[in-house]
Amino acid sequence: xxxxxxxxxxxxxxxxxxxxxxxxxxxxxxxxxxxxxxxxxxxxxxxxxxxxxxxxxxxxxxxxxxxxxxxxxxxxxxxxxxxxxxxxxxxxxxxxxxxxxxxxxxxxxxxxxxxxxxxxxxxxxxxxxxxxxxxxxxxxxxxxxxxxxxxxxxxxxxxxxxxxxxxxxxxxxxxxxxxxxxxxxxxxxxxxxxxxxxxxxxxxxxxxxxxxxxxxxxxxxxxxxxxxxxxxxxxxxxxxxxxxxxxxxxxxxxx
Numbered sequence: 001x002x003x004x005x006x007x008x009x010x011x012x013x014x015x016x017x018x019x020x021x022x023x024x025x026x027x028x029x030x031x032x033x034x035x036x037x038x039x040x041x042x043x044x045x046x047x048x049x050x051x052x053x054x055x056x057x058x059x060x061x062x063x064x065x066x067x068x069x070x071x072x073x074x075x076x077x078x079x080x081x082x083x084x085x086x087x088x089x090x091x092x093x094x095x096x097x098x099x100x101x102x103x104x105x106x107x108x109x110x111x112x113x114x115x116x117x118x119x120x121x122x123x124x125x126x127x128x129x130x131x132x133x134x135x136x137x138x139x140x141x142x143x144x145x146x147x148x149x150x151x152x153x154x155x156x157x158x159x160x161x162x163x164x165x166x167x168x169x170x171x172x173x174x175x176x177x178x179x180x181x182x183x184x185x186x187x188x189x190x191x192x193x194x195x196x197x198x199x200x201x202x203x204x205x206x207x208x209x210x211x212x213x214x215x216x217x218x219x220x221x222x223x224x225x226x227x228x229x230x231x232x233x234x235x236x237x238x239x240x241x242x243x244x245x246x247x248x249x250x251x252x253x254x255x
Contacts (some may be wrong), residue, residue, distance in 0.1 A: 001202075001203060001204070001205070001206065002200055002201070002202060002203070003037060003038045003063075003200070003201040003202075003203045003206060003211055003214075004034075004035050004036050004037055004038065004198055004199070004200055004201075005036065005037075005038035005039070005040075005198060005199045005200075005201060005211070006031075006036055006038075006039055006040075006185055006186050006188070006194070006195075006197065006198045006199075007038070007039070007040040007042070007065065007067060007088065007090065007123070007183065007185050007199075008040070008042050008069070008088055008125065008152065008154070008185030008186060008187045008188070009022075009027060009039060009040065009041050009042060009185075009186065009187075009188045009194070010022070010041070010042065010043060010044075010069075010187075010188060010189050011023065011024050011027065011041050011043070011048065013043065013046075013048060014043040014044055014046065014048075015043065015044060015045065015046050016043075016044035016045065016071075017043075017044060017189060019189075020189050020190075022188065022189075022190075022191060022194075024041065024048075024053055024056070025056065026191070027039065027041075027188075027194065028056060028057055028060045028062060029060075030191075030194055030195060031060070031062055031195075032060055032061070032062075033195070034194075034195035034198070036062070036195070036198055037061060037062055037063060037206065038062065038063045038065065038201075038206070038211065039057065039062055039063070039064055039065070040064070040065040040066070040067035040090055041053070041064075041067060042067045042068055042069040042088055043068060043069065044068075044069050044071060044086075045068065045069070045070060045071050045101060046068060046101075047066060047067070047068045047094045047097050047098065047101075048068075049064065049065075049066035049067065049094045050094075063206050063207070063208070063211075065090050065091075065208055065211070066090065066091045066092070066093055066094045066096075066097055067088065067089060067090045067091070067097070068088075068089050068097055068100070068101075069086050069087070069088055069089075069125060070086065070087040070088075070089050070100055070101075070103075071084050071085075071086060072084060072085055072086070072087055072104065073104065074134070076104055076105060076106075077106060077138060078134070078135065078138060083131060083132070084132065085124075085125070085127070085132045085133075085134050086125035086126070086132060087109075087122055087123070087124060087125060087147075087148070088122065088123040088124075088125045088152065088185075089120065089121075089122055090120065090121045090122075090123075090208075090212070091116075091119055091120050091121075092119040092120075092208050092209060092212075093119070096116055096119045096120065097120075099112060100112065106141075106145070106147070109147050110145045110146065110147055113146055113147055114146060117146070118209070118212075120212075121149050121150070121212045121215060121216075122147055122148045122149055122150075123148060123149065123150040123151065123152050123183050124139055124142060124148045124150070124151045124152060125152050125154070125187075126152055126154040126156070126167075126171075126187065127139055127151060127152070127170075127171055127174070128167035128168075128170050128171055129154060129156065129167055130167075133167075136170070136174055139151060139174050139178065140174075140178055143178045143179070143180055148180065149180060149181065149212075149215065149216050150175070150180055150181040150182065150183040150215060150216075150221075151171050151174055151175045151178075151180060151181075151182055151183070152171065152182075152183055152184075152185055153168045153171060153172060153182050153183065153184040153185075153197070153223050153225065154168065154184075154185060154186075154187045154197070155184070155185065155186040155187055155188075155193060155196050155197030155225055155226075155228070156187055156193070156228065156233070157227055157228065157233065158227045158228045158229065158230045158233030159227050159230075165227075165230075165233060166227070175218070176218075179218065180218065181215055181216060181217065181218045181220075181221045182218070182221065182223055183199050183215065183221060183223075184197050184198060184199045184223035184224065184225050185197055185198075185199070186198070192228075193228070196225060196226045196228070197223075197224070197225040197226070198223075198224055198225075199215075199221050199222065199223055199224075200221070200222040200223075200224065201214050201215055201220055201221050201222075202214060202220050
């Protein structure tokens with residue numbers, strides 16, 4: 001059977017992206033319209049998963065995977081760099097994800113991932129998106145150390161004739177060169193973003209463990225994505241860039 005997944009969605013209650021007003025129930029209803037049967041809500045440094053949400057999803061034929069978008073700081077991983085980047089973390093339960101909230105070093109991530117490798121799946125989020133951009137050598141290091149299982153092809157891009165505004169090209173090449181899966185997600189913050197980007201994964205049954213296993217095989221994952229209208233892309237890009245610059249100047253998060 002085919003799992004059709006979007007595993008990067010922000011909903012109301014995200015402690016960093018406070019402007020997000022999307023309700024989980026809206027996502028579930030829209031997922032059915034778009035044929036999506038696997039979801040993960042990935043708040044920044046917060047695990048929004050609950051049994052109640054999982055049951056609501058299951059009643060609509062959707063598998064809800066516990067997840068979060070973990071913030072990591074460049075200065076802890078790249079000498080001379082400031083800023084932050086994100087790691088999408090998925091688990092077989094919210095409990096196995098909880099200790100990740102306090103981790104900020106590479107050694108901690110490596111040890112914990114090795115200890116719980118069958119219960120966790122990590123994806124490097126939008127590695128070349130504006131302020132969150134990181135060097136390819138960091139992705140390679142995360143692959144070699146076993147931290148990440150996939151690299152994200154995110155949905156926040158656009159194009160106009162003769163000009164493609166898509167930083168995913170390099171991520172796609174990295175995934176191929178490093179031998180890991182490319183996982184396509186919408187990174188939904190506003191309603192118009194949902195349903196435009198998703199991953200198709202061939203599975204024997206729809207379960208978290210089965211999905212993790214198959215997603216680790218690059219040939220088992222197909223990506224499908226549509227570019228955003230240019231006006232939405234430009235507006236969003238400006239907001240993300242300005243927020244990132246101010247965060248560096250002020251030394252704290254604005255969101």
